[in-house]
Amino acid sequence: MKKVTGLVSISMILVLSLFLAACGNGGSDSEGSGDSNKVTAWAWNINVPVLEKAAEKFKEENPDFELEVVEMGTDDVYSKLTTGLQAGGKGLPDIVLVEDDRVQGYMSAFPDAFVNVSDKGFDEMKDSFPSYKTELVSKDGAMYGFPFDGGPTGVFYRTDIFEEAGVNAEDIKTWDDYIQAGKTIKEKTDKAMIGLDLNGDDGLYRMMLNQQGTFYFDDEKNVALTSEESKKAMEVQQTLNEEGLVKETVGWDAWISAMTSGDVATAPSGAWLYGSITQQGKDTSGKWGLIELPAFEEGGNRASNLGGSNYMIPSASNNADLAYDFMEFFSTNKDVQLSAMEGGLFPSLNTIYDNEAFTKEVEFFSNQPIWSLLADEMDSIPSVNYTGDYAVAKDEAVKAQSEIANGKAIEEALKASEDRLKNRIQ
Amino acid sequence: MAKNLEVIEQSTNKLTLAERQQKKPKKKKNKLKAVWMYTLLGIFLVVSIFPFYWMFIGATNDSSKMFTNPPTLLPGDQFMTNLTNLNESIGIFRVLFNSLFVSGLYVVIALAVCASAAYVLAKYNFKGKKFIFTAFLLSMMIPYQATLIPLFQMMSDFNLLNTYFAVIAPQLCFPFAIFLLRQNFLAFPTELMESARLDGASETRIFISIVIPSMRPALAAASIFLFMTQWNNFMWPLVVLNTNDMYTFPVALSSLMGLSYIDYGQVMMGVTLATVPIIAFFLTLQKQFISGMLGSALK
Structure with a gap:
């Protein structure tokens, strides 16, 4: 027995001494606590330069201000944020970027975890943002986040393919027109109209729901997968599929690649797609155009949203006041918001929409002024309820979509998904 | 597999004329078999090498080349551009150093901990030994998601967030390594230990000077495993x-x-750089690794 303890103590000493060495190396700079002029932010790649630019400008008035941006992947932000919140607000930053479809989930799962920015005076700026964005970050009439970028939608299309098929994109006013155009293109060029990941994502369906002013859930947060709007959206999608106008693209990369390589003619998507296609398809400059989403009936709403994000301040921040001041500046400063466009982000601050950056012609899009087209949409985008059950609902919607693509009747598939969803979120 | 290779080897051996005549039909059959075998092996080779090749293609091409149809299959000239961009985004040398430091330190400490634990469990008899060993094995079944938040809370309470201590400490006692080493230690002849004891060696001395040196293959196998983890x-x-x-390398890569x-050019360049140390580490210890994995059977 004595021998064993001897051995154990030796290894303990070994371990401890090595640990101390490890500590000495890395442990010096733990969290920036106590440093009252320093604000930390978590954000992903294209947002980092915008934050840094804002910090530089903010410093002109507040010379002591210091911003530390911790750059991480989008999903990584959520992993860290969720872990920190579940551990009771530990290790969190002062500012964190959260996407539109996640905001309500965080607000309902962690009710007191974020700073009420209305209390701090942000209500005054409310009118500078489209109502769908401010409602998204609100709970019981108070705002808990700063609206940042939006994803006004449109149909991105390849002008070269449209020309070859002799179709004029501007004539597409309704989804029926869109299907007709797709048929002509298929006939003339043998190319698919749209790339869809029928078993993986439901972006098109979500855009069409939003466009009709509804979502997975209605205004009262009831499950609404079997609504008339939902059926109509699925019908359009299924018609596209049945007519052979869909190219199956599994995952994001395949979808982007199908467009940049000219395998599909259009991509209904959010404004942020600009960033991806200009980077990933550099040699396709001048071959792109943009129209609004087709309406469901002549003269119907053509505005919708897909994606976008907001900044929030965790209540656990011990520098919340400074973080608020900085974020108020960030959100309402025109130059800062305009600089976001360089990375392909679409600011939701509406006081800048008359700026030259929005009215200019865009070379990549055959000199079409696409930004003003998207900006005009912002006020007509209906606000929707993502709720805290967004992820589960999306999962069920994708299941329904996949079943419909495999031949199940639309009504039946949606009903089944609705029932399952109700069960899952009880 | 080994048996097949033997057959192929035999067929290529020089044989006497008589034997050759006698074996002719069989040889033809063997040749056919070899052709079939090598084709199959060739296919497996391509399948397992291709992802690495694709990674290299990605690292030397512009991001947009990853999306062309037909796919780009030749190395491009963007190697330096991607490397510079990646360095600007994540600071390669810093994160590479971080990862090497964390992994290296981890291997050294974890090996010391696991080897001691394994030795005790293999060579000493005490009350509750079986229970402890079983507990180690069972702990392998706990998914890390279940321990993530409590551990995080603990590190936060100790004020250890953002230190390498917090990265390394929770996994130091690694059940699989303990299991692997214990199985190997079991095969170590107890008589040797006894004779050392008679010669007056202390238990620590026996462990460090007699047992450890003869267990190098097993330790190498465990260390590769720990390093990779x-x-x-x-x-x-x-x-x-x-x-x-x-940030360590994987975390920094993920921030892209x-x-x-x-930017897939950067991502692929990063992945390439992250793969090199593993390959180097494995190649250095390859021989030990394989014999160590075969474990006590070879002893």
């Missing part, structure tokens, strides 16, 4: 590290995965 470790470092300059824009 720490090198690829992602979720835990992501959660406990809070500044970009503390933004929402709508990902």
